[in-house]
Amino acid sequence: MNSTDKLFLLDAYALIYRAYYALIKNPRINSKGQNTSAILGFVNTLEEVLKKENPTHIGVAFDPAGPTFRHEAYEQYKAQREETPEAIRFSVPIIKDIIRAYRIPILEVAGYEADDVIGTLATEAGRQGIITYMMTPDKDYGQLVGEHVFMYRPKHTGGFEVMGTEEVKAKFDIQSTLQVIDMLGLMGDASDNIPGCPGVGEKTAQKLIAQFGSIENLLANTDQLKGALKTKVETNREQIAFSKFLATIKTDVPIELDMQALVREEPDKEALRRIFEELEFRTLIDRVLGKDEAPHPTAPADPFAGTLFAQPDATKEAAPKAAAQGDLFALFADEGTGGAENSILSSLETIETDYQLVDTEEKRREFLQKLLTTEILSIDTETTGTEPMEAELVGMSFSDAENRAWYVPVPANREEALKIVNELRTLYENPKSVKVGQNIKYDMIVLQNYGVRVQGPLFDTMLAHYVLQPELRHNMDYLAEIYLHYRTIHIDQLIGPRGKGQKSMRDLAPAEVYRYACEDADVTLKLKNVLEKELKAQGVEHLFYEIEMPLVPVLVNIESNGVRLDTEALKQSAAHFNARIRQIEEDIYTLAGGAFNIASPKQVGEVLFDRLKLMEKPKKTKTGQYVTSEEVLESLRGKHDIVGKILEHRGLKKLLGTYVEALPQLINPRTGRIHTSFNQAVTATGRLSSSNPNLQNIPIRDEDGKEIRKAFIPDDGCEFFSADYSQIELRIMAHLSEDPNMIEAFVEGHDIHAATAAKIYKVGIDEVTSDMRRKAKTANFGIIYGISVFGLAERMNVSRQEAKELIDGYFATYPRVKAYMDRSINVAREQGYVETIFHRKRFLPDINSRNSVVRGYAERNAINAPIQGSAADIIKVAMARIYQRFQSNNLKAKMILQVHDELNFSVPTTEKELVQKIVIEEMENAYRMHVPLRADCGWGTNWLEAH
Numbered sequence: 001m002n003s004t005d006k007l008f009l010l011d012a013y014a015l016i017y018r019a020y021y022a023l024i025k026n027p028r029i030n031s032k033g034q035n036t037s038a039i040l041g042f043v044n045t046l047e048e049v050l051k052k053e054n055p056t057h058i059g060v061a062f063d064p065a066g067p068t069f070r071h072e073a074y075e076q077y078k079a080q081r082e083e084t085p086e087a088i089r090f091s092v093p094i095i096k097d098i099i100r101a102y103r104i105p106i107l108e109v110a111g112y113e114a115d116d117v118i119g120t121l122a123t124e125a126g127r128q129g130i131i132t133y134m135m136t137p138d139k140d141y142g143q144l145v146g147e148h149v150f151m152y153r154p155k156h157t158g159g160f161e162v163m164g165t166e167e168v169k170a171k172f173d174i175q176s177t178l179q180v181i182d183m184l185g186l187m188g189d190a191s192d193n194i195p196g197c198p199g200v201g202e203k204t205a206q207k208l209i210a211q212f213g214s215i216e217n218l219l220a221n222t223d224q225l226k227g228a229l230k231t232k233v234e235t236n237r238e239q240i241a242f243s244k245f246l247a248t249i250k251t252d253v254p255i256e257l258d259m260q261a262l263v264r265e266e267p268d269k270e271a272l273r274r275i276f277e278e279l280e281f282r283t284l285i286d287r288v289l290g291k292d293e294a295p296h297p298t299a300p301a302d303p304f305a306g307t308l309f310a311q312p313d314a315t316k317e318a319a320p321k322a323a324a325q326g327d328l329f330a331l332f333a334d335e336g337t338g339g340a341e342n343s344i345l346s347s348l349e350t351i352e353t354d355y356q357l358v359d360t361e362e363k364r365r366e367f368l369q370k371l372l373t374t375e376i377l378s379i380d381t382e383t384t385g386t387e388p389m390e391a392e393l394v395g396m397s398f399s400d401a402e403n404r405a406w407y408v409p410v411p412a413n414r415e416e417a418l419k420i421v422n423e424l425r426t427l428y429e430n431p432k433s434v435k436v437g438q439n440i441k442y443d444m445i446v447l448q449n450y451g452v453r454v455q456g457p458l459f460d461t462m463l464a465h466y467v468l469q470p471e472l473r474h475n476m477d478y479l480a481e482i483y484l485h486y487r488t489i490h491i492d493q494l495i496g497p498r499g500k501g502q503k504s505m506r507d508l509a510p511a512e513v514y515r516y517a518c519e520d521a522d523v524t525l526k527l528k529n530v531l532e533k534e535l536k537a538q539g540v541e542h543l544f545y546e547i548e549m550p551l552v553p554v555l556v557n558i559e560s561n562g563v564r565l566d567t568e569a570l571k572q573s574a575a576h577f578n579a580r581i582r583q584i585e586e587d588i589y590t591l592a593g594g595a596f597n598i599a600s601p602k603q604v605g606e607v608l609f610d611r612l613k614l615m616e617k618p619k620k621t622k623t624g625q626y627v628t629s630e631e632v633l634e635s636l637r638g639k640h641d642i643v644g645k646i647l648e649h650r651g652l653k654k655l656l657g658t659y660v661e662a663l664p665q666l667i668n669p670r671t672g673r674i675h676t677s678f679n680q681a682v683t684a685t686g687r688l689s690s691s692n693p694n695l696q697n698i699p700i701r702d703e704d705g706k707e708i709r710k711a712f713i714p715d716d717g718c719e720f721f722s723a724d725y726s727q728i729e730l731r732i733m734a735h736l737s738e739d740p741n742m743i744e745a746f747v748e749g750h751d752i753h754a755a756t757a758a759k760i761y762k763v764g765i766d767e768v769t770s771d772m773r774r775k776a777k778t779a780n781f782g783i784i785y786g787i788s789v790f791g792l793a794e795r796m797n798v799s800r801q802e803a804k805e806l807i808d809g810y811f812a813t814y815p816r817v818k819a820y821m822d823r824s825i826n827v828a829r830e831q832g833y834v835e836t837i838f839h840r841k842r843f844l845p846d847i848n849s850r851n852s853v854v855r856g857y858a859e860r861n862a863i864n865a866p867i868q869g870s871a872a873d874i875i876k877v878a879m880a881r882i883y884q885r886f887q888s889n890n891l892k893a894k895m896i897l898q899v900h901d902e903l904n905f906s907v908p909t910t911e912k913e914l915v916q917k918i919v920i921e922e923m924e925n926a927y928r929m930h931v932p933l934r935a936d937c938g939w940g941t942n943w944l945e946a947h
Helices: 010-022 038-052 069-073 086-101 112-128 140-143 165-172 178-186 201-212 215-220 226-237 237-245 269-281 281-290 363-370 412-421 440-448 461-468 478-484 511-538 541-561 569-590 599-612 630-639 642-662 705-708 728-737 740-747 753-760 770-783 791-796 799-813 813-833 852-888 909-925
Strands: 004-011 057-062 130-133 149-154 160-163 356-357 375-383 393-401 405-411 434-437 458-460 678-679 689-691 718-725 833-835 842-843 894-899 901-909 935-940
Touching: 004 112, 004 178, 004 894, 010 038, 010 086, 038 149, 038 160, 038 226, 038 281, 038 842, 057 069, 057 112, 057 705, 086 269, 112 140, 130 458, 130 478, 140 165, 140 178, 140 813, 149 226, 149 740, 160 165, 165 178, 165 412, 178 201, 178 215, 178 237, 201 215, 215 237, 226 237, 237 909, 269 281, 269 799, 269 894, 281 813, 363 393, 363 405, 363 412, 375 440, 375 511, 393 412, 393 511, 405 511, 434 511, 440 458, 440 541, 440 599, 458 461, 458 541, 458 705, 461 511, 461 541, 478 511, 511 541, 541 678, 541 852, 569 705, 599 642, 630 642, 678 718, 689 894, 718 852, 728 740, 728 813, 740 791, 753 770, 753 799, 770 791, 770 799, 791 799, 799 813, 813 833, 833 852, 842 852, 852 894, 852 909, 901 909, 909 935
Parallel strands: 004 057, 004 130, 130 149, 356 405, 375 434, 434 458
Antiparallel strands: 149 160, 375 393, 393 405, 678 689, 718 901, 718 935, 833 842, 894 901
């Protein structure tokens, strides 16, 4: 034994489940439709440990496929657990292959769980004085902690927490780490179905252990107990003793500690690369294995083919690759991931190309003559940054045929740059040639800043892939590997990795850039040739050509226009908010009986739950800290005035930091405006999102959020005009469900929430109270998205019985809404996706999961996606038509913002009447449904006044 030895023992399943559920709302799905969340999370965790802790010895323990001694002793052990999610069953064999490729031993003994295997090895290692870390989020490992043995727990907030003897004792408020077993035996463990003593929670268990020291001593001295507690303990004597047996991690599993076998070795990089490439872990390949110029084997690149990793067969899983009991390590199985050596990633080094550097006036003339009559032109720009309104042109690349491209460098001097760009204007502004680009909106904005307006039909490869596979990545490097079997030159190979030392494209000579730039234009053209066929094959040509592509020039226009800010109004708001924050802080300190850090969730929890006792059994994080999320605080709002004050403090701080103080810093010094970027290929539903800054999250319901809107103002001589759809999602639900009662309410022009309340409560519409309407409104927006009885009761702050009656009444009122919801789920189960009215697909691979939590997310999306996605499509149609009519009427009015179902404009006073007519007409006629689309509008000197 070496004094510098450091042994890490990882509980595989605990880490795999943690990784999977951490990403359950936003799973990582690759082009083959495989959910790789668990695999990616596990590898990231393993990598972090290897790099951060640099263990000298390591092993990964798995539960056996068959039952363990606990199952044999207690049939209900872990019986209540949900069916293992299919994605985890798929992931485990691959994770084992990855562990073998890392040359890390797999520890698995028939009849014993991973924690027993780790318990045995860790105890023996500790006895030998070896520093040992048990890596797991499970609290029951605390019983194993000793002088040389520690828990190494992943934290929810990222990073890890090391728990030694003192930390474990403090967490459970016990005198010995062995008493963790007694704690679990008394309070039970719901996750493992350990029953414990009914009615005994953590606090009571701590008191009993403090008094008696152990369960055995407690059961021998129950005469010292009184009342109900005495009855509980004596009645459940056998169950308590048995629970301790179930909670005890064994330290005598038939397995030998072989430190030589656990020595950390260099991984098999080729095996890792092969697996990572097949899983499409591009970033992980670069981070773990480093850049590599040579092509490597990869998977066949048909993105619509079946999975390359077959779903694990139950009979195969039942015979673990680890050897029989006592045979410690099944280290390096010969079988890999299979089929990976059949295909090779090509690269610029392995194909013939005609890439030319066009760096003189004469070369530009020759190049221009060649391309003037081309029908399809792929374009790309090289710039000094990623923000199009701030970036300067470094060069322009073009491709008119596969493997042929040109690069035209542009100097830093603006006058010289404008001269060169102007020479090529006819190429960009040719209305007859199709312009192909990857995120072409960016190039169009950059070129517009140099006086060029790209014209002609557009084809954006990023958007084409977004329409085909909305939940996958859409960057060019990724698409090239998936569709073309091709590895591109990555940007950081030219300018270095992100960080302070990263160069700008301007720092490189044109000769260093041109092959990279030409490749971009060439690859984009190649992708267009593949993706346009896929669009046709998948039946989404209309969605791409009629909705997404016409929107691109609209967004170019909106982003270029930008929006003005009243910075003085924001300064006043900042002063007002800061004064209120100081007053609220004083109020909170008075209510709490002393000062504390209100920004610290830990200290807030201690004040609310230790000092003020606002909840009998407050929730805790896995690190033992009280949960003080907004959801928890909202549920406590009525219990003490301090809760509302803390929520108000948090809200003001967020508004101040996110908007009031941040927005003025984002004003473009050249234009004097804020230029947000609208992201067309981000959300799975089809909705636009915005970034730098995100203007779609400005709160609008409370007065403080409205203060932000007051600062958005029109151009000089203009008024602010706002138009938004009225209850568009409910109208779409009426259309999709064809429910006669809901259709009637909209056709008659009734207030839908009052009409719903009248039918549910069986009163006349004039007799509906504000409380009835409020509940009906919550039901309207909650029920159609699959909210549960519990969820509705929580949201409305009513009993579950009342929530159930409301849901029953709702479906009795709108029976076809319920039929639509059931139909949507059934359609998703049959075909694996649902569609909007414009046939935008939302793929739901988990819809048939046997795990109810996983399946529940997919079912809610099956109901929600067609409605939300249809609303997104409709407003996109309206935006394109409004823009076209503004153009044809030569209006000076500008569309400046889109926020969900709302459009905003800066309008010259002389154009008010015509603009309002155009906007309302196009919004209300964007799509004909069974119920009318309605748009409300308003005018003002700022956004708040107008809306």
